[in-house]
Amino acid sequence: MFTSNNACFVPTSLWLTGIPGLESLHIWLSIPIAFMYLAAVVGNVTVLAVVKMERSLHQPMYFFLCMLAVIDLVLSTSTMPKLLTIFWFGAHNIGLDACLAQMFFVHCFATVESGIFLAMAFDRYVAICEPLHHTSILNHAVVGHLGLAALLRGILYIGPLPMLIRLRLHRYRTQIIGHSYCEHMAIVSMACGDTRVNNLYGMGIGFLVLILDSLAITASYVLIFRAVVGLTTPEARLKTLGTCGSHVCAILIFYIPIAVSSLTHRFGHHMPPHIHILLANFYLLIPPILNPVVYAVRTKQIRKRLLHIFKVSVQPT
Template identity: 75%
Template sequence: MLTSYNICLVPSSFWLTGIPGLESLHIWLSIPFGSMYLVAVLGNVTILAMIRVERSLHQPMYFFLCMLAVIDLILSTSTMPKLLGIFWFGASEISLDACLAQMFLIHCFATVESGIFFAMAFDRYVAICDPLRHTLVLTHRVVCHLGLAALFRGVLYIGPLPLLIRLRLPLYRAHVISHSYCEHMAVVTLACGDSRINNVYGLTIGFLVLILDSLAIAASYVMIFRAVLGLASPEARLKTLGTCSSHICAILIFYVPIAVSSLIHRFGHHVPPPVHTLLANFYLLIPPVLNPIVYAVRARQIRERLLRILHIEAKSR
């Protein structure tokens, strides 16, 4: 393994360190990370299965939730098996092509997830501000097109990232990535040559996704809250806001860890490296773990269906 900083070479593979600075605790860290990954897989698969079999859940909000579950499965599976391999077997090596593929999947589907949250905000806006036209506006065809648009935007935005690395940064001064997965900036910082274009493009995409999507979602909720405040009774206001609670919780679960991790990465120069890496893993793992729990608790139809299934299973025993 070559790690010299005086010679720039073309790498065939990289080495991921896992959680740098906490190598002696990797076995212990595998317990919470493995448990969270298992919960994420079981929770999102359960959500998908329930919405598939329960016809009353064949509504725009739950179709978007299905998209969210698939994205969360992809995000967690693109990182956790490799991380657990590092923890358990010391399988730190990752080929250059696999590294770039992992980078694309992580950043692409994080972008797609942000787009789905915006589509869900639009669904809530129409359902509350123009309820009589909700079924006319949010048809199955429109829901499908919104999902495809979010996917296309993710591919369009993130596709150039690995291509720019391939074409502009073929040489590297080190092969060891001080991270648990192939995050864009963690790879670019190892490259020889001028990486300003890569850095600027990465920051631009981060701004377009995180800032603009957040502002668009916030604007939709300003209009929703104005419509809710116009309702006559407090009970009607609470009931209407209750239909948005799951979506608001999921938005906070997604955006807050990303914002905290990004701020610490850019400005927290005195924060220990293990904290950077742990936060980067949490913002990919926490939403897949918590989203199914939030929707199972807050969405009445899903909660009732789940309780009915558990009751039938208990009676059969």
């Protein structure tokens, strides 16, 4: 089915390997991955439902949390169903356009998620450093505009990636993508011809999103900590910092897997390929699973609403 020489050709479809090197374990790997995906869907849908039902949660932080839940649902759903069909049915084949669409959704909504974390950091800064003006500065319209700006930024940043591949990279050495989903560099590395523009653009976007966003978030928390240090009592300091706890945990859950995956991809050349692929999949699964848990555990209103729903559901009729 695939060419074994170095000839270049124009493919009509591509072939996702799944987890290379662990093909014999695909069925067993599908069990934890399916449960993790189910947990991500249930957790994020629950967050959306709770925030919608509980009027006391109609605040900027929880609107941003709903945006985060939608993004996590898109990120996990754009990759996990296809991965499970590979594991269960051997459906490795994927059309080129479908592959580029999957690549766009993965990278676009990861960029949007980083933008939402930046907006949430701004929300925490205003709530702590300008508490009297919080509701006027971050009203519902402003929150919506920030979410729309994060979405448009993701589209503008990532939209050129599939276009550059379509316009510049027509011929490939192989149809086989050594990955479980369509990742930008995995596709570019298969192409014949000059890929420098694609590589440089991908690296530039990575710098803009990860480095600049993380620096901006860090700067906002430096200002927050300066304001907290100026509070009069230790109790006030702890209470104020506690309002940032969920956001900080969510940021770490998002950025640490990205950092680990990127470092192992660039410097861990001695590591087996399946380690890289598993890390890339966990990066798309761990934040969608843990974000609802973090906010449910650390947010009193969400806990109370969940307990109320659970009590009502278990009461005998």
